[in-house]
Amino acid sequence: MSTLKPLHIGMTLAPTWLNGAGWRRPDSQVEGIFSAAFHVDIARRAEAAKLDFVFRPDTLFLNTPALEQGSAFAALDPTVLLTAVAQETTRIGLLSTMSTTFYPPYVVARQIQSLNWLSNGRAGWNIVTALEGHANFGLASMPSADERYAQAAEFTDVVRALWGSYPRSALLTDRATGRHGDPARVHPIDHEGRFFQVKGPLNLPAFSDAPIPLVQAGASPAGRAFAASVADAVFISAPDREAALEVRSDLRRRAEAAGRKAGDIRILPGLSLYLAPSRAEAQALFAETHAGADIARKLAIICEMTGLDLSDWPDDRPISATDLPPPPERVRSRTHSDLLRRAILRETPTRADLFLRPEVAGSGHWQIIGTVEDALAEIRAWAEAGAIDGFIATPGGSVDCMHLVLDDLVPRLTEAGLFRKDYTGTTFFEHLQG
Numbered sequence: 001m002s003t004l005k006p007l008h009i010g011m012t013l014a015p016t017w018l019n020g021a022g023w024r025r026p027d028s029q030v031e032g033i034f035s036a037a038f039h040v041d042i043a044r045r046a047e048a049a050k051l052d053f054v055f056r057p058d059t060l061f062l063n064t065p066a067l068e069q070g071s072a073f074a075a076l077d078p079t080v081l082l083t084a085v086a087q088e089t090t091r092i093g094l095l096s097t098m099s100t101t102f103y104p105p106y107v108v109a110r111q112i113q114s115l116n117w118l119s120n121g122r123a124g125w126n127i128v129t130a131l132e133g134h135a136n137f138g139l140a141s142m143p144s145a146d147e148r149y150a151q152a153a154e155f156t157d158v159v160r161a162l163w164g165s166y167p168r169s170a171l172l173t174d175r176a177t178g179r180h181g182d183p184a185r186v187h188p189i190d191h192e193g194r195f196f197q198v199k200g201p202l203n204l205p206a207f208s209d210a211p212i213p214l215v216q217a218g219a220s221p222a223g224r225a226f227a228a229s230v231a232d233a234v235f236i237s238a239p240d241r242e243a244a245l246e247v248r249s250d251l252r253r254r255a256e257a258a259g260r261k262a263g264d265i266r267i268l269p270g271l272s273l274y275l276a277p278s279r280a281e282a283q284a285l286f287a288e289t290h291a292g293a294d295i296a297r298k299l300a301i302i303c304e305m306t307g308l309d310l311s312d313w314p315d316d317r318p319i320s321a322t323d324l325p326p327p328p329e330r331v332r333s334r335t336h337s338d339l340l341r342r343a344i345l346r347e348t349p350t351r352a353d354l355f356l357r358p359e360v361a362g363s364g365h366w367q368i369i370g371t372v373e374d375a376l377a378e379i380r381a382w383a384e385a386g387a388i389d390g391f392i393a394t395p396g397g398s399v400d401c402m403h404l405v406l407d408d409l410v411p412r413l414t415e416a417g418l419f420r421k422d423y424t425g426t427t428f429f430e431h432l433q434g
């Protein structure tokens with residue numbers, strides 16, 4: 001039995017197990033990806049396993065050329081989808097993604113608070129500054145990362161002020177006195193800032209006084225400063241334990257410097273799991289999923305992130321520090337570009353190695369390919385090393401693998417004392433305590 005604090009575990013509702021060749025399997029259920037039933041099934045399994053939350057990432061553009069090989073970011077709106085999931089579940093947290101670069105804060109405050117009402121306090125907001133999509137919102141180009149984070153900070157202040165502007169206590173619904181509400185307890189926010197002017201109050205009362213959990217993703221210095229000031233949890237890309245340890249200790253330190261407690265910020269790396277009954281089957285699952293991968297797309301990713309053009313490079317020649325040009329000044333995600341440079345500097349990989357690295361093949365996430373036992377041992381080791389407070393599961397390869405994660409791995413973590421046996425609270429905020 002472990003004496004560690006129980007982990008916090010989230011499950012992606014983006015069907016990562018359909019990536020690569022996964023969707024082509026006869027049992028992939030890919031036809032269901034725009035239906036509620038597809039997602040409700042996963043959310044119910046995640047709730048039976050007592051997970052903290054299900055989570056839906058989001059983008060606001062279609063990657064049309066990628067449609068040839070996958071969904072290309074075509075997806076249901078996450079908050080609308082989670083509202084449907086809310087009706088079919090009772091305890092699990094529902095984490096929606098909304099961008100601070102493109103939406104107005106009043107709309108985000110209202111939609112997330114609406115999800116909170118419709119789920120009895122289970123809503124959370126994943127705050128992203130987004131990577132692309134400016135042309136869909138009348139912007140000539142993507143604002144720089146610093147500009148996006150400055151806007152995100154003001155945006156988040158406005159949303160929180162709006163949530164406080166009409167407190168639950170102002171809703172009286174007192175039939176005897178005939179008082180429906182108390183206007184004296186509702187107040188405008190009169191926000192006049194660099195990016196936003198919002199009078200308020202919000203036209204929806206808060207569901208309760210419990211805070212709505214805020215999650216952030218993006219680990220550049222600007223991203224970390226922002227996360228340290230507001231986030232209850234941070235979704236990170238950490239392909240190895242040292243990377244997670246570094247981000248976790250830095251974010252805990254930064255949270256304290258911002259006047260919060262180190263434990264107020266929980267570090268949750270994405271965890272890509274290729275699980276099967278034997279290691280050989282798991283390796284085969286990984287290989288099958290990535291066979292026929294779009295080499296041109298991978299070359300473009302590497303070039304965008306590092307400035308290194310490997311198009312004419314032999315597959316077996318090691319890439320070393322001297323081959324790397326200086327870091328590009330502007331990249332879509334500094335987090336992902338730094339992780340890829342770091343992998344090249346540490347491992348002098350060949351081009352063929354690089355194509356299979358998580359930094360190129362899987363958003364830079366922690367990756368476990370093996371049995372449920374292997375996953376249990378590695379998660380325990382990362383937890384014991386103080387590298388994580390939990391993780392967000394992004395299973396790969398097949399529906400069976402996704403089922404193994406929820407129906408087998410998580411109960412094993414519970415047996416090992418690393419995860420809760422049952423929910424003790426009813427709201428997402430309560431799940432994150434303890």
Ligand SMILES: Cc1cc2nc3c(=O)[nH]c(=O)nc-3n(C[C@H](O)[C@H](O)[C@H](O)COP(=O)(O)O)c2cc1C
Pocket residue numbers: 056057058059060097099127128129130131132145217218219220221222223224235236237270332333334335336
């Ligand atoms: C693990 C992770 C997950 C992310 N998920 C999303 C997402 O779902 N939607 C989105 O628009 N941006 C997403 N982003 C992008 C960030 O919001 C941010 O715009 C980007 O990483 C640039 O910030 P950085 O320089 O701090 O990395 C994600 C970033 C990371 C690191």
